[in-house]
Amino acid sequence: MDIAKELLAGNRLALSKAITAIENEYEEATDIMRQLYPHTGHAYVLGITGPPGAGKSTMTEKVAKAYRDQGKTVGIIAVDPTSPFTGGAILGDRIRMNSLTLDEGVFIRSMGTRGSLGGLSHKTADAVKALDAFGKDIIIVETVGVGQSEVDIVKAADTTVVVLIPGMGDDIQAIKAGILEIGDLFTVNKSDLDGADKLVKEINMMLDLDSLMTDWRPPISKVVASRGEGIDLLLADVEKHRSYIEGNGELNRRRTKRAKDELLDILSAGIEKRIKEKTEGRMDGFVESLKKRETDPYSLVSDLMGEMLK
Amino acid sequence: MSNEKIQEELAKYKASVEKAIARFPERDHLPEQRLYTPLDIKGDDYAEEISFPGVYPYTRGVQPTMYRGRFWTMRMYAGFSTAEESNKRYRYLIESGATGLSCAFDLPTQIGYDSDDPISEGEVGKVGVAIDSLADMEVLFDQIDLGKVSTSMTINAPASVLLAMYIAVAEKQGVAPDQLKGTIQNDILKEYAARGTYIFPPRPSMRLITNIFEYCSQNVPKWNTISISGYHIREAGSTASQEIAFTIADGIAYVEAAIKAGLDVDAFAGRLSFFWNAHNNVLEEVAKFRASRRIWAKIMKERFHAKSPKSMMLRFHTQTAGSMLTAQQPNNNIIRVALQTAAAVMGGTQSLHTNSRDEALALPTEESVMIALRTQQIVAYESGLADVIDPLAGSYYVEAMTDRIEKEAMEYIQKIDDMGGAVAAIEKGYIQKEIQDSAYKWQMDVESGARTIVGVNKFQIEEEPPKNLLRVDASVGEKQVKKLHDMKAKRDNEAVKAALADLKKACQDENENLMPHILAAVKTYATLGEICNVMREVFGEYEAHISL
Amino acid sequence: MEKKIRVLVAKPGLDGHDRGAKVIARALRDAGFEVIYTGLRQTPEQIAEAALQEDVNVVAMSILSGAHPHLFPKVVELVRGKGLTDALIIGGGVIPEGDIPALKEAGVAEVFTPGTNTADVVEFIKNNVKL
Numbered sequence: 001m002d003i004a005k006e007l008l009a010g011n012r013l014a015l016s017k018a019i020t021a022i023e024n025e026y027e028e029a030t031d032i033m034r035q036l037y038p039h040t041g042h043a044y045v046l047g048i049t050g051p052p053g054a055g056k057s058t059m060t061e062k063v064a065k066a067y068r069d070q071g072k073t074v075g076i077i078a079v080d081p082t083s084p085f086t087g088g089a090i091l092g093d094r095i096r097m098n099s100l101t102l103d104e105g106v107f108i109r110s111m112g113t114r115g116s117l118g119g120l121s122h123k124t125a126d127a128v129k130a131l132d133a134f135g136k137d138i139i140i141v142e143t144v145g146v147g148q149s150e151v152d153i154v155k156a157a158d159t160t161v162v163v164l165i166p167g168m169g170d171d172i173q174a175i176k177a178g179i180l181e182i183g184d185l186f187t188v189n190k191s192d193l194d195g196a197d198k199l200v201k202e203i204n205m206m207l208d209l210d211s212l213m214t215d216w217r218p219p220i221s222k223v224v225a226s227r228g229e230g231i232d233l234l235l236a237d238v239e240k241h242r243s244y245i246e247g248n249g250e251l252n253r254r255r256t257k258r259a260k261d262e263l264l265d266i267l268s269a270g271i272e273k274r275i276k277e278k279t280e281g282r283m284d285g286f287v288e289s290l291k292k293r294e295t296d297p298y299s300l301v302s303d304l305m306g307e308m309l310k
Numbered sequence: 311m312s313n314e315k316i317q318e319e320l321a322k323y324k325a326s327v328e329k330a331i332a333r334f335p336e337r338d339h340l341p342e343q344r345l346y347t348p349l350d351i352k353g354d355d356y357a358e359e360i361s362f363p364g365v366y367p368y369t370r371g372v373q374p375t376m377y378r379g380r381f382w383t384m385r386m387y388a389g390f391s392t393a394e395e396s397n398k399r400y401r402y403l404i405e406s407g408a409t410g411l412s413c414a415f416d417l418p419t420q421i422g423y424d425s426d427d428p429i430s431e432g433e434v435g436k437v438g439v440a441i442d443s444l445a446d447m448e449v450l451f452d453q454i455d456l457g458k459v460s461t462s463m464t465i466n467a468p469a470s471v472l473l474a475m476y477i478a479v480a481e482k483q484g485v486a487p488d489q490l491k492g493t494i495q496n497d498i499l500k501e502y503a504a505r506g507t508y509i510f511p512p513r514p515s516m517r518l519i520t521n522i523f524e525y526c527s528q529n530v531p532k533w534n535t536i537s538i539s540g541y542h543i544r545e546a547g548s549t550a551s552q553e554i555a556f557t558i559a560d561g562i563a564y565v566e567a568a569i570k571a572g573l574d575v576d577a578f579a580g581r582l583s584f585f586w587n588a589h590n591n592v593l594e595e596v597a598k599f600r601a602s603r604r605i606w607a608k609i610m611k612e613r614f615h616a617k618s619p620k621s622m623m624l625r626f627h628t629q630t631a632g633s634m635l636t637a638q639q640p641n642n643n644i645i646r647v648a649l650q651t652a653a654a655v656m657g658g659t660q661s662l663h664t665n666s667r668d669e670a671l672a673l674p675t676e677e678s679v680m681i682a683l684r685t686q687q688i689v690a691y692e693s694g695l696a697d698v699i700d701p702l703a704g705s706y707y708v709e710a711m712t713d714r715i716e717k718e719a720m721e722y723i724q725k726i727d728d729m730g731g732a733v734a735a736i737e738k739g740y741i742q743k744e745i746q747d748s749a750y751k752w753q754m755d756v757e758s759g760a761r762t763i764v765g766v767n768k769f770q771i772e773e774e775p776p777k778n779l780l781r782v783d784a785s786v787g788e789k790q791v792k793k794l795h796d797m798k799a800k801r802d803n804e805a806v807k808a809a810l811a812d813l814k815k816a817c818q819d820e821n822e823n824l825m826p827h828i829l830a831a832v833k834t835y836a837t838l839g840e841i842c843n844v845m846r847e848v849f850g851e852y853e854a855h856i857s858l
Numbered sequence: 859m860e861k862k863i864r865v866l867v868a869k870p871g872l873d874g875h876d877r878g879a880k881v882i883a884r885a886l887r888d889a890g891f892e893v894i895y896t897g898l899r900q901t902p903e904q905i906a907e908a909a910l911q912e913d914v915n916v917v918a919m920s921i922l923s924g925a926h927p928h929l930f931p932k933v934v935e936l937v938r939g940k941g942l943t944d945a946l947i948i949g950g951g952v953i954p955e956g957d958i959p960a961l962k963e964a965g966v967a968e969v970f971t972p973g974t975n976t977a978d979v980v981e982f983i984k985n986n987v988k989l
Contacts, residue, residue: 506874
């Protein structure tokens with residue numbers, strides 16, 4: 001199957017295979033991405049993140065449904081952690097999205113963080129592009145927001161929603177440094193529980209303390225995702241943020257920066273790979289001669305660079 | 311002998327066996343001690359903790375006479391295929407000496423779908439009888455006097471609808487509702503936690519349950535309105551302590567919901583019953599049954615201030631553990647069931663279903679069911695186990711284990727209370743996770759050989775594939791669908807529409823008791839699916855919380 | 859290049875007995891697989907579509923209600939119909955020995971009955987999966 005061509009023609013299996021190629025770093029992935037790239041840049045990318053148990057998957061399902069009601073097509077990438085001990089993962093986000101499975105306008109893909117954390121954000125970004133090229137209007141990237149890697153993943157998003165729930169106690173203190181600063185909007189899920197208003201107050205206080213505040217003040221919505229309550233308010237907030245960043249050129253800046261970061265990422269990955277190839281089997285020798293002071297690292301690098309750029 | 315003297319002798323004993331015992335391999339599921347002595351129960355106050363049968367805290371049994379008065383109800387769970395087939399099996403069981411009926415419904419019925427719903431495809435009549443409307447229910451109990459028999463129905467999410475159908479059939483037989491005896495399972499919380507046949511979210515489900523409590527206390531006073539079930543929690547892999555802890559936590563939630571709905575605790579608590587599993591470890595199970603009675607009595611008295619002794623008595627049905635039956639060497643299952651029966655009887659059960667040897671393979675054949683029933687009869691009449699009340703009381707080991715299980719269960723119940731109760735704990739996935747962890751540990755123990763299952767990981771033999779398994783006729787689904795369509799063509803569809811519209815309005819008013827409306831609807835031959843769909847529209851559907 | 863075995867663990871039909879499915883899901887994870895667990899009451903259509911979107915190497919189904927003669931072949935047919943020609947499809951549950959030949963005929967690669975070790979399932983997948 002010519003994966004890229006079939007994908008662009010609307011073949012869902014090809015889309016699925018393309019993401020597998022990206023995830024598994026197959027040789028053909030680069031070639032596929034090369035063909036898809038010209039067709040990207042149309043989708044709006046939404047990041048949904050928050051601590052475990054915040055109800056992100058249910059939220060994602062309801063948000064996707066709401067977009068479907070507006071006639072938009074949706075792609076979803078749900079990222080779950082891989083066990084560092086076994087390398088395995090249980091990817092359970094789909095359970096909350098079963099009602100979307102048979103909707104042809106929705107495509108859901110679960111991904112494990114696997115070993116390479118740096119690589120993951122790169123892979124998610126490419127998977128987003130595959131969905132984008134496939135023609136999805138809205139792409140939702142859902143991750144558990146606990147570490148830097150997840151924060152990196154949502155950098156691929158145009159608008160990032162941070163989901164919190166009442167009753168996390170001091171947890172909010174612990175996570176505020178991590179994910180609060182990446183939230184373009186906040187939403188308090190399970191807001192029918194005690195403590196929802198208190199949580200809203202706490203988020204507000206933290207936003208007040210944020211010294212890097214631009215003139216965008218992240219709005220805070222209250223929802224009960226399981227019952228679909230408040231999803232319309234959340235979507236309205238997304239829309240507000242979207243017109244804000246579109247209007248003041250921020251979206252353009254974000255995408256420019258993303259393109260640049262990506263270029264540098266791919267470039268350094270390429271160079272790294274090239275270095276590994278070129279120095280294959282020679283590294284030990286280099287190190288030995290350095291130890292014996294037969295040469296110095298500066299001259300060595302200079303020589304190697306010359307050799308590689310030929 | 312004084313405690314000091316016992317201590318001294320025990321130390322001597324330990325020193326003498328230490329060397330010899332080191333030769334035996336360690337098995338980590340064994341009790342910590344190899345020997346129990348009076349020292350292990352020295353803290354027990356007989357009057358307060360153990361007492362007499364029929365006396366608080368009912369550790370020794372809920373009735374003063376127990377099996378010296380009459381045996382437990384030998385109740386065989388049965389039902390498959392169509393109402394006609396199941397009716398035949400019920401009449402066979404009654405002729406064979408079964409003293410109560412227990413209806414198994416197929417999965418579409420349990421989840422409130424009609425047999426012609428696309429989602430029912432392949433499932434109609436498989437694990438129980440298919441009931442679409444009152445018409446099927448009439449056939450199911452044809453020539454069975456509902457004024458005489460006591461009927462247990464394993465039905466949960468749509469329990470209100472099946473109970474209404476039962477009341478309507480009885481009415482046609484000329485039996486008044488206040489004469490009806492039986493039980494509906496009606497325990498939705500364990501469906502979320504372990505069994506999986508839920509429909510609506512917790513809030514409206516709890517409303518339906520309290521509606522039934524209220525309606526029955528006024529109209530069907532001999533009916534057991536709920537069977538709070540640990541059976542399926544254990545089947546899903548929990549330990550003995552978890553089984554009673556999670557179930558009693560569910561029980562607390564039901565009592566709280568009913569009190570919140572304005573019912574007086576003594577008006578309904580006497581009709582609450584429980585449903586336990588009888589697992590393989592005979593003595594642990596006996597201790598579990600005893601501990602469960604003591605815990606419930608204390609909770610009802612101290613926490614809910616019940617006044618009536620009936621409210622404090624934990625009465626229970628027991629089923630032998632299906633998950634402990636093996637597909638390998640299935641005749642060995644007869645022995646397992648016999649031991650499980652012994653546990654249930656020594657634990658003082660009020661009724662018992664014994665599984666058949668072939669249930670790890672398929673639905674049981676008539677011959678297998680007969681052996682299972684005979685097992686109960688042999689235990690009752692020949693074994694002597696039913697001759698005295700609570701025969702294991704006073705065993706150092708069993709009393710100590712009763713204390714241990716009570717303590718472990720109370721720790722769980724405390725934890726669940728701290729989370730905001732059973733509903734909150736289920737919504738968080740806490741109970742599910744605890745059960746799964748135990749299930750996984752059990753499986754790993756079996757695979758590593760730490761736990762021996764005869765015929766499965768030890769003493770295996772080459773076997774011929776078993777013969778004579780019961781097969782449900784593949785055409786059952788088609789037949790049932792045709793029956794349903796014929797019925798729909800004959801009924802008064804205007805009356806159905808009106809009844810469903812009325813039910814919908816009642817659903818929207820939280821203060822309305824739904825039972826009379828459901829009863830009115832089933833009498834028009836509105837189908838189970840139609841009634842449940844009206845409720846789905848208003849109440850929504852539950853979405854599972856799964857954390858692995 | 860980092861190939862991972864991806865397995866869809868599914869419960870077709872209406873039965874709620876998921877002890878086995880969950881134990882298997884965990885055992886497969888502990889064997890280093892990526893397990894997509896879809897929960898209860900999945901129609902064959904939903905299972906096949908999820909298998910496509912997740913591009914899984916294995917579809918593992920569990921049924922305890924006796925609906926397997928109808929549902930297992932249906933899932934096979936739909937999964938193949940989606941173009942997932944290489945996916946290994948296996949089943950488990952309370953399944954009489956006598957039913958197994960017909961299920962295999964229909965394309966179920968292996969059927970695991972009560973008493974199966976999870977390690978045997980892992981082994982079977984490793985030996986038969988096409989990556």
